Amino acid sequence: MHPVVLTAQPASIDLGGPVVETWAYGEAVPGPLVRLPAGDRLVATVTNALPDPTSVHWHGIALRNDMDGVPGLTQKAIAAGRSMKYEFTAPDPGTYMFHSHVGTQLDRGLYAPLIVDDPAEPLVYDAEHVVVLDDWLDGTGRTPDSVLKELQAGGMDMGGMDMDGMSAGGDSPLSPLLGGDAGDVQYPYYLINGRVATAPNTVTFTPGTRLRLRIINVGSDTAFRVALGGHRLSVVHSDGFPVRPVDTDAVLIGMGERIDVLVTLADGAFPLIALAEGKNASGLEVIRTGSGAAPTADTYPRELAGQVTGALMLEAADDAFLAERRPDRTHDLVLGGSMSDYQWTINDRVYSDRKDLQVRPGEVVRLKMTNSTMMFHPMHLHGHTFQVRSATGRGPRKDTVMVLPGETITADLVADNPGQWLVHCHNVYHGEAGMMTALAYIK
Ligand SMILES: [Cu+2]
Known part of the structure; x- marks a missing residue:
């Protein structure tokens, strides 16, 4: 058992000159490193000393669904002044993180690294x-909430896009490596x-x-x-x-x-x-x-x-590779954007209007994600790790994959962790503006 005590609280943080008022886990950004061996049980007591509700999401961990930290889907948010105990086993070694999954709180200081050690670590290194x-x-005259409001009011923080989600060019920052727009926020x-x-x-x-x-x-x-x-x-x-x-x-x-x-x-x-x-x-x-x-x-x-x-x-190592099997089910996800009102969508729907991606336990499920916008979307699946199929059929095992403009990414997973799992763009502004859906297990 690995006990952890976290307090989400307002904090004054020195970034190395600029001092910002923000929200953090304790008095530091990043928050405290949490580290435990694979197979061990994490017991985290989280106290909410913020004025708003919060939650903790254990990003990348294939944990039990009711500990995944998504209010409205897997739990009720932790109300201001209340506490919650998260308790789960971390099955797979690796580098992870935890962060708030309420609103734009991720873009404050509510994040920290999470490392799951391999008791039989095969890599050789000194440090x-x-x-x-x-x-x-945050705390520089703007907050993530005020930025989201600006974006939704059409006062694009950076550049601008027309109603089809196409870049209007001009001052929009571009990156050849990202195949289009580099971001929405300066x-x-x-x-x-x-x-x-x-x-x-x-x-x-x-x-x-x-x-x-x-x-x-x-x-x-x-x-x-x-x-x-x-x-x-x-x-x-x-x-x-x-x-x-x-x-x-x-x-x-x-x-x-x-x-x-x-x-x-x-x-x-x-x-x-x-x-x-x-x-x-x-x-x-x-x-x-x-x-x-x-x-x-x-x-x-x-x-x-x-x-x-x-x-x-990259290509998955042999012990991480999910060999190709014929999918029992394929879900197409078309990533879209209607920029006039700063809405980002999956299959033309925002989260509140979503159609769940249904799966049955034991199925091999293929996600085909196509980006029809001019900006990249790092798509994150909760509770599972998918096998990206590159041209050779062998890409990396991942839980977050960047889908570039015009690109289609094929990712396979085994539906072996029942529950309701968020699938969303990890651009917090895109997610909040609708680009989220749920992978939903049915009987
Ligand atoms: Cu996005």
Whole structure:
């Protein structure tokens, strides 16, 4: 049994210069790391000291449905001043996170890393470091709620789109890597482990250390391109599940995704940089193994312009791979947007008007997700891990996959965890504006 005590509360947080009033788990952003061995039982007592209702979602964990933290679907929200005990077994080792699943609370500071250790860890490394990436605006004169209101009022925060969800061009930020619009929201800060790039954390190791970086994107509207200056990275996990190792200069991580890499550290001071993809800004951390001047916020290591690996270029390792079986059922999800009133949809419906994706226990279910908009959508499935089918039939095992404009992603899952499970875009503004539905088990 692994006990955890969390308080969701208003907090004053120093981001490394800017001090913001926000909502956090305790007095820190990110919140406290929760770490336990696979198969162990997590017992988390969550107290809500916020003025609003809240909940905790254990992102990526195939847990029992009533502990999944989605108000209206799996529980009643925890009212202000009340507590709730979350109790579940975490079956699969890997890199995860937990965060609020109420409204836009994710875009405040209500998030933290969650690591499930493999008692028989097959990877060999000397040390590890958790890297939490975030886009930040709360307490800078805006709140996530005020931003959502602006977007819904048509005062597009960034750029603009016409009524078909097509970009109107002009000031809309574009990213070739993301196949279109890079985001809807302009953020003043991009954080690594709670610090702005002008006041980065420094972490120290000895030269030659084989380091495992567990990179987590908790951002709400930003994909990050991540590199460590002067180093190549070996990608070993995607969303907690092992992949066939791939060497690369940089990785691309959408909101809700996690990527683990191994790297052998050289001698010096190196920038770990998270470029806010398409947004002309970045987060920074310093990895130091020796002497030398610390890199500064404006550093642009050449690795960022080198080979960039996204999750779709990965292939599940043998022990994570779901071999192809004929699906018992296929659900098509057309991702759409009607931008005049900032509505984002799945099959032309918003969440409150959804048609559940029905499945029966034991079925092999295929999700075919097609993006008909001009912006990418990191689609996240609760309670399961799907097998992405690439052209070769072998993509990564994942719970969150970026679907780029015009693209169709095929993802198979085994319906082995009964309940009502959210399927949604992990852009918190898209999700709140309708782009969510439910995978619903029926008898
Ligand atoms: Cu989206």
